[in-house]
Amino acid sequence: MSHIEQLIQQGITFCVEAGKSILVALLIYIVGRFLVSLLNKLLTKALERRNIDPTIKTFLQSFVNILLTVLLIVAVVSALGINTTSFAALLASVGVAAGMALSGNLSNFAGGLIILLLKPFKVGDYVEAQNVAGIVDGIQIFHTVLRTVDNKVIYLPNGALSGGNIVNYSQQTHRRVDIPVSVEYGQDVEQVRQVLLELFKQDERILNEPAAPFIALSKLGDSSVDLTIRLWVKSADYWDVFFQTQELIYTEFNKRGISFPFPQITVHNA
Numbered sequence: 001m002s003h004i005e006q007l008i009q010q011g012i013t014f015c016v017e018a019g020k021s022i023l024v025a026l027l028i029y030i031v032g033r034f035l036v037s038l039l040n041k042l043l044t045k046a047l048e049r050r051n052i053d054p055t056i057k058t059f060l061q062s063f064v065n066i067l068l069t070v071l072l073i074v075a076v077v078s079a080l081g082i083n084t085t086s087f088a089a090l091l092a093s094v095g096v097a098a099g100m101a102l103s104g105n106l107s108n109f110a111g112g113l114i115i116l117l118l119k120p121f122k123v124g125d126y127v128e129a130q131n132v133a134g135i136v137d138g139i140q141i142f143h144t145v146l147r148t149v150d151n152k153v154i155y156l157p158n159g160a161l162s163g164g165n166i167v168n169y170s171q172q173t174h175r176r177v178d179i180p181v182s183v184e185y186g187q188d189v190e191q192v193r194q195v196l197l198e199l200f201k202q203d204e205r206i207l208n209e210p211a212a213p214f215i216a217l218s219k220l221g222d223s224s225v226d227l228t229i230r231l232w233v234k235s236a237d238y239w240d241v242f243f244q245t246q247e248l249i250y251t252e253f254n255k256r257g258i259s260f261p262f263p264q265i266t267v268h269n270a
Contacts, residue, residue, distance in 0.1 A: 021079060024079045025076045025079035028072075028075050028076055028079050029072070029076050032072040032075060032076070033072070035068075036065070036068045036069060036072060039064070039068060040061065040064065040065055040068070043060070043061060043064055044061060047060065047061075058123065058138035058139050058140060059112060059116055059139050059140065059141060062138075062140040062141040062142075063141050066141060105142055107159035108141075108142040108143065108157045108158040108159040109141060109142060109158070110158075110159065110162075111157070111158030111159035111160070111161060111162035111163065112139060112140070112141055112142065112144075112158040112162075114158075114162040115139055115144065115158060115161065115162050116139065118162075120166050120168060121136055121166065121168045121170075121171070122136065123136050123137065123138060123139070124136060124170070125168055125169075125170040125171065126168075126169045126170045127146070127166055127167060127168050127169065127170070128166070128167040128169070129156065129161055129164060129165065129166045129167065130156055130160060130161065130164060132146065132148070132154050132156070133146075133148070133149075133167075134146030134147050134148040134149070134152075134154060135147045135148075135149075137153070139158070142157065142158060143155040143156060143157060143158060144156045144158055144161055169235065169238075170235060172235060173234060173235060174207070174210065174232055174233065174234060174235060175232075175233060175234075175235045175238045176230055176231065176232055176233075177229075177230070177231040177232075177233055177238060177241050177242050177245070178228065178229070178230055179229040179231070179242070179245060179246060179249075180218075180226060180227070180228060180229070181196075181226075181227045181229060181249060182221065182224035182225065182226045182227070182260065182261050183224065183225050183227070183253075183258055183259065183260065183261065184224065184225070184259040184260065184261045185223075185224070185225060185261075187225065187258055187259065189217055189225065189227075191258075192227065192258060193215045193227075195252060195253070195256055195258065196213075196215055196229065196249070197213060197215070199245075199248055199249065199252055200213045200231065200245075203241070203245070203248075205233050205234070205237045205240070205241050206231050206232070206233060206241065206245075207231075207232045207233060207234070208232075209232065210232055211230070211232055213229070213230070213231050213232075214228075214229070214230040214231075215227060215228070215229050215230075216228055221261075222263075223261050223262065223263050224261035225261075231245070
């Protein structure tokens with residue numbers, strides 16, 4: 001057999017062996033993706049049956065999905081005939097370099113654990129942090145997912161989130177609604193106060209605990225007498241009361257002849 005025929009024979013043998021390895025690796029990948037998806041679904045059902053806190057549930061789902069995906073990649077690489085020991089060493093070296101370059105992700109992972117342990121918020125809470133606000137949709141391995149009131153999705157790094165200020169609007173059962181109201185000079189402040197109190201008594205959402213409705217003259221402005229209104233409501237009623245009460249005040253003041261102020265400048269002739 002000539003040298004060229006030997007090379008052709010070796011090439012054919014290599015292609016056949018490589019084709020087998022590729023087919024096996026492809027089969028492992030397809031079956032593996034199915035198993036990863038199945039295991040993720042089984043994990044989700046198991047966590048739901050045990051009534052696991054949604055905050056912990058989303059973190060575990062994210063962590064397990066990443067772990068299973070890494071194992072699948074190792075299995076596919078092994079099926080391709082690559083020495084997994086050498087691959088593991090290479091992966092470790094790459095991991096060290098990537099860890100140095102992506103040290104922020106390590107802090108994000110640690111931040112996620114801190115959030116799970118300290119529980120400054122949970123899934124479903126409305127929070128404000130890092131100059132954004134929204135409902136917590138999930139706490140993942142590296143990020144916390146917020147959904148804003150206008151339905152945008154925001155991913156906040158867990159490291160920065162755990163180390164910064166967090167305002168949780170859902171943790172307490174009650175919130176105070178502060179509404180500023182201004183009337184013209186010359187209006188009877190006591191009459192205005194009684195009109196407002198009558199209005200608040202008609203709204204069952206406005207509570208007397210932890211404090212009854214508070215109305216006080218807060219400032220004598222350039223063109224107005226400014227009042228401060230403080231109302232206690234359930235947290236879930238906050239925004240409805242905030243907007244609807246202002247509309248009711250405007251309507252009621254017009255009925256009672258209570259005038260709202262306008263900016264005025266008095267000019268005196270010399």
